[in-house]
Amino acid sequence: MNEKEKFLQINKEAKATAFALLIVVVYWLLAGFGLAGVEVTVFYMPLWAFAGCFGTAVIALIIAVVLSKKVFKNMSLQAEGEEADE
Template sequence: MKKLTYKEKFIQMNKEAKATWILAAICFLVWLAGGFGVYGLVGNSWTICKMPAWFVLGSFGSWITAIIGVVILTKKVFVDFDLEDDEEEE
């Protein structure tokens, strides 16, 4: 567990929140491009496992993007630190 000052805790929490919003926007764009984008280009003519490609890419593509993004966030952005205010105890 990392020891941070009061100010560093808020900076880290803000960084984590921004990174989470960015990942949510990326997932939305993948869903948008995978669903509406593929349907707009090829319609229902392209299939994956007998399902329309727009459905597969829009549904499972955004889901897989979210899983990969959360793994990256937990390894690179999130920091384990105590939320208790240590300065009050001293």
């Protein structure tokens, strides 16, 4: 990747991260407040709490994996034409 491609990729990654935040927020809203009236118990807690708390943790982890493996790309952190200092 040249300098320009790197920075375009970085902008893309930042936008994807912001979008990932939006997904977590929407899931958190739907699973927690959305299920608040349901009288079901899962693993000794109300369904909304299980889905909104434990579920949000799982969703966030899945999103972190997808971002890291699918969206984010490897690149050199050194400027073009410079040797790595290690």
